[in-house]
Amino acid sequence: MFGWRHRSGAAEWAAVVLFKVLAVVVLLGTVAVLVVVVLLQPRAPYVAVRAASLYALVYGQTGALDDVQVTVRVEARNGNVHSTAYFSRLECRLAFAGATLAVLRAYPFRVPARGVLPLAYVAHAQGAPLGDAGSAAMETALRDGVVPFRVEGEARTRWKVAGIVSVDQWTRLACQLRFFWPNGTVLPSRCSSKSKFLFF
Secondary structure (H helix, E strand, O other): OHHHHHHHHHHHHHHHHHHHHHHHHHHHHHHHHHHHHHHHOOOOOEEEEEEEEEEEEEEOOOOEEEEEEEEEEEEEEEOOOOOOEEEEEEEEEEEEOOEEEEEEEEOOEEEOOOEEEEEEEEEEEOOEEOHHHHHHHHHHHHHHOEEEEEEEEEEEEEEEEOOOEEEEEEEEEEEEEEEEOOOOEEOOOOOEOOOOOOOO
C-alpha cells in the first residue's frame, strides 16, 4: 500500500511539473507574439481600387452592350516597415448584372516596404450579351442615371515577419463601382481587400 501511494504521489508531482512547463511555454509564446505585433507591426499586403471612370457606354436595343470602356486604377499596397511584399496571380473581373465584361491581370511584381504600386487598366468590351435580367437592369440604371459594375478579384501575396517567418496568403477583393451617367464619374466607395484584422 505504501509503495502504491509513493508511485501515485510521484505521478501527481510529474503532472504538476509538466503543466507548469506548458504554462511557461504558452506564456513565453504569447509574449513573443505581442513583441512582434507591437515592435514590428506586421501588415498583410492588399490591393485597392483608388480611382475609376466610365468613359463609354453604348447599350443597344438587342440586349447587348455594344461598347463599354472603364478605366480603373488599382493599387497594390504594402504597409510593412521591414519586409518587401511579392504579388502574383493578380486578377480583377469587371461585370454587370452577372455578365463578365473584362478580366484584368498583371505579371508578378513586388512592392517595397511601406510602398505602393499603381496599376492602370482600361477595361474595354464590345457586343457583350446581358440576357433578359441584365438588359432590364441596364435599362433601369440608365433611367436612374447610375450604372453599377461589380469588381471581384484576388492576388497571392508573400512576405515575411521579422525577416524570418514567411507568410503566403491570398487577398481577395469584392465591391461595387457605381458611376453617374452620362458624365461617367464614380460615386465614393470603399473598394479594398484590406482586412480588418492584423494578419488576415
